[in-house]
Amino acid sequence: MDIKNLNFSPNAHILVTGGGGFIGSNLSEALLKNGNKVRCLDNFATGRRENIEACLKNENYTLIEGDIRNLEDCKKACEGVDYVLHQAALGSVPRSINDPITSNAVNVSGFLNMLVAARDAKVKRFVYAASSSTYGDSKSMPKVEDIIGKPLSPYAITKYVNELYADVFSKTYGLETIGLRYFNVFGRKQDPNGAYAAVIPKFVMQLMQHESPVINGDGSYSRDFTYIDNVIEMNVRALLTQNKEALNTVYNVAYGERTDLNELTALLKEYLSAYDAAIANIAIVNGPERQGDVPHSLASIEKAKNLLGYNPSYDIKKGLKEAVDWYWEHLK
Template identity: 55%
Template sequence: MGYANIKFPKDSLFLVTGGAGFIGSNLCETILEMGYKVRCLDDLSTGKQENVDMFLSEPDYTFIKGDIKNLDLCIEACQGVDYVLHQAAWGSVPRSVEMPLFYCANNIAGTLNMLEAARQNSVKKFVYASSSSVYGDEPNLPKTEGREGNLLSPYAVSKRCDEEWGKQYTLHYGLDTYGLRYFNVFGRRQDPHGTYAAVIPKFIKQLLNDEQPTINGDGKQSRDFTYIENVIEANLKACAAPHEAAGEAFNIAYGGREYLIDIYYAIAEALNKNIEPKFGPDRIGDIKHSNADISKAKKLLGYYPEYDFKNGLNEAISWYMRNL
């Protein structure tokens, strides 16, 4: 693994917010396997208790059910913490269009609470989830940090605000912050259910059930789909990054580009299903094409992702076939 040789001081304590979610639970699992302590904070609004039940017998794991909109709770959760991996947020571009006030309160004010709590507790590193959505309507590919367009959704606004607040906390308060602009993460434990489910697990679930999936748009939109192991590597590399890289945001992807219709047929072939998809309307606020330039993360974080799309997809399909 790209993070196998990363070492932290013995007895290091990691706080993973949103730790019962897809990305958060994978971070909890990996850090525990590496021999460090994990404190998981989640209000279970989108995360699932079943994602972290397996850790309950671990002596180095503790769970706090709580809301990042509660500053006092955030301060308490950060006590004694060395590294914060802030994954707690509500995702989904279309849902954010329907719920702008909530996204402001949860994704922006909640992140600010966590930054302040980390500052008050002298946390060493604060690594937080941003998003490729911050590129908005900027048409050029690959997407490069510092060349962003007009934001297209409240979700994108929330992530861009988080980056600005992270920069301020490094600039004024000495808190080393690192923003990770995730590009379409997929892999084990990603929720395949619900209206706002991510496309890869949703396709897999529907095809396994012999249902006809719907593709929003014409299927010719492209994404830099990024396997979960690459994202774990990025978070741990950021925790080990130098102060000189703090206050910045980084593209976290593999650096490839896959078309949605091609992904659909690849999954159908892997599952030996001969079901043609339906096509629906474009999703409001969606970006048509996305592909990341990851050279900045390579240079400043030492991020060299190991899993290309094909390898990641094969692993994801195998996991869902065992667990759905």
């Protein structure tokens, strides 16, 4: 995404934690394209070095290999930067169910380390990746920021604790914070491999290999799938805003429409079959529902529109088409 039209200063020096990950590397590329200096902190536990190959060739890019669970690594990374975009985390509900201790260590202790380091370095603003999982068992639809339920997984608990810590640091130490509750982000560079791969890249890879994707449940579960460029826009708007009312709070980052898994797989088959006609005839398999899954997710994006001027330009179809084109080029 070209962020020049958002009038973001190219003079800002920005730390992107988890910069080797899917979202972090896309953010880094957009910022570098804008002329910003970008520093990446990553231990590559889930991030991938190939995601930052292009970044490493840019003189404005610096890589620090370190772990947010180590306070000294966090302090080194924050030294001299203007802003922090904190993307580093252990994602995945199933991963947190299988190993809650590590998820907590990274997502809670690591987050606290980053807040302390950012406070001590006197960064201007700390923008962090929150999660739609925070809504938990709330039945309200669409999801509005100030109405949440009880968390349904260890991962959801960690992301809610992040919001609580950020709020305390804003009130206690004056650190400007903004949390971005991501709703099912997808797009270029999202890893299709591994036990905890997100549904879109995983299904794309399976269909490209003429394998039948397995939907958890009957396919009626729905999500507010959000293309990566919408996420980049929100991060930059969070850094840019001078509206005091817009600070020290959280926002939904989504498109504001929901798509069920049956519709999603139909779209993927349609777009991929333009490259390989045989994909149109691949059967979809239904498996058991997944523990900790929320049946439906739909965001209200009114708060982001009103306070940050957010105007997402990628709906599910436009985003999926771009994602499929990228995967076909890079994975075939």
